[in-house]
Amino acid sequence: MIAADGRTASDFAGRAALVTGAGGMIGSAVARRLAAGGAAVCLAGLDVAAADVEALIDGGARAVRVETDVSDKAQVERAVRTTLEAFGRLDILVTVAGVTSLGSFEAISTDEWDRVHAVNLKGVFLCNQAVLATMKAAGYGRIVNIGSVLAKNGGNPRPWLDPDEQSRAGNAAYGAAKAGVHALTLYLAKEAAAFGVTVNAVAPGPIASAMTRTFPSALIRQIPAGRLGAAEEVAAAVAFLAAQESAFITGEILDVNGGLWVD
Numbered sequence: 001m002i003a004a005d006g007r008t009a010s011d012f013a014g015r016a017a018l019v020t021g022a023g024g025m026i027g028s029a030v031a032r033r034l035a036a037g038g039a040a041v042c043l044a045g046l047d048v049a050a051a052d053v054e055a056l057i058d059g060g061a062r063a064v065r066v067e068t069d070v071s072d073k074a075q076v077e078r079a080v081r082t083t084l085e086a087f088g089r090l091d092i093l094v095t096v097a098g099v100t101s102l103g104s105f106e107a108i109s110t111d112e113w114d115r116v117h118a119v120n121l122k123g124v125f126l127c128n129q130a131v132l133a134t135m136k137a138a139g140y141g142r143i144v145n146i147g148s149v150l151a152k153n154g155g156n157p158r159p160w161l162d163p164d165e166q167s168r169a170g171n172a173a174y175g176a177a178k179a180g181v182h183a184l185t186l187y188l189a190k191e192a193a194a195f196g197v198t199v200n201a202v203a204p205g206p207i208a209s210a211m212t213r214t215f216p217s218a219l220i221r222q223i224p225a226g227r228l229g230a231a232e233e234v235a236a237a238v239a240f241l242a243a244q245e246s247a248f249i250t251g252e253i254l255d256v257n258g259g260l261w262v263d
Helices: 025-036 051-056 073-087 110-138 162-168 172-195 232-240
Strands: 016-020 042-046 063-067 092-095 141-146 195-205 254-258
Touching: 016 025, 016 073, 016 110, 016 232, 025 042, 025 051, 025 092, 042 051, 051 063, 063 073, 063 141, 073 110, 092 110, 092 162, 092 232, 110 141, 110 172, 110 195, 141 172, 172 195, 172 254, 195 232, 232 254
Parallel strands: 016 042, 016 092, 042 063, 092 141, 141 195, 195 254
Antiparallel strands: none
């Protein structure tokens, strides 16, 4: 199979992947990157278009889609079954599904807190848990969770300089849920390592998407790279961690943020 840039990509040949949130910009970019590398891909989400699956199939990939609310255990388990039934295996899980949330700390309602955590943290927990038995039995697995720079830096906005930034670019509910994803990743990495299963996370900074269309230009200027990231750049990091050759990397939180946060 030929990747978009003309390179022959075969690093995921014979593998099968489940990608949640596959209808979004990052999720669809991840699905395309894995498919370009030879993986069969199950695109899970609430808004995965039939055209996205058809495009992968037209490009020579094996692909299916399944409507999935990751906050619902039964639907997550159905997504895993769909992957196994379609491809006979499940080697890679990438948990991209997430919802955003904006506003000040005082403005966060308990309903909003629960909504964000149900998808962004509980959903990741359910997906990670659901694939473990299959991966452990196979003696092989790659789990890549999507975290965030907001789990590390206390948020991008500077409300002491411009209170309006807070309403347009940050929320503690989102950051706390993503910090939970980071912690979950570290714990599971240690538990799964003896079974040939690696568990890592990619922590993107601001990525050009519908979610960041109102991102203040003053905050973009804080990014040393001088721009928002691209979904394809996140997908490249995911592909690196999902590769067979990355077997000695586990419990890593890989930053993809243009230098906005370094640790």
